[in-house]
Amino acid sequence: VDKRTNRLGRGVILVASDKLTVGNSARMRKWVLSETKKKEIDLTIDFSNTRFIDSADLEILLDLSKEIRDRGGNMTLLNVDRKLRSLMGLVELDSWIVFQDK
Incomplete structure (x- = not known):
C-alpha cells in the first residue's frame, strides 16, 4: 500500500501499490486496524495502479x-x-465490497 492516505471525516482513503502480495496486504490490514482502533470508519482503497493480486490478498480484503x-x-x-x-467476482468479493469507478 502506498503511504499516500487521506482522511475525510470518518473515511480513510488508501492508494494500493501496483502489485498486492501477502506481505503488503497484511501490512495494509494491520495498519488500517491499528489506525482505526475499533472506530466506525469507511475505507476506500484506490486500485488505479494495481495490476496484480493473489488469492491470499483476496482473503485479506474479504x-x-x-x-x-x-x-x-x-x-x-x-x-x-x-x-x-x-x-474478484469469481470469489464473490463483490457481494461484500462496493466497487466504484471514478
Missing part, C-alpha cells in the same frame, strides 16, 4: 471488509482493473 462492516463502516474499492474485478 476479512478486512467484514471487520470494517462489523464496526458499522463500509469498504469501497475504487478504479479496479477489469481483469482484477472479474477475478
Whole structure:
C-alpha cells in the first residue's frame, strides 16, 4: 500500500501499490486496524495502479471488509482493473465490497 492516505471525516482513503502480495496486504490490514482502533470508519482503497493480486490478498480484503462492516463502516474499492474485478467476482468479493469507478 502506498503511504499516500487521506482522511475525510470518518473515511480513510488508501492508494494500493501496483502489485498486492501477502506481505503488503497484511501490512495494509494491520495498519488500517491499528489506525482505526475499533472506530466506525469507511475505507476506500484506490486500485488505479494495481495490476496484480493473489488469492491470499483476496482473503485479506474479504476479512478486512467484514471487520470494517462489523464496526458499522463500509469498504469501497475504487478504479479496479477489469481483469482484477472479474477475478474478484469469481470469489464473490463483490457481494461484500462496493466497487466504484471514478
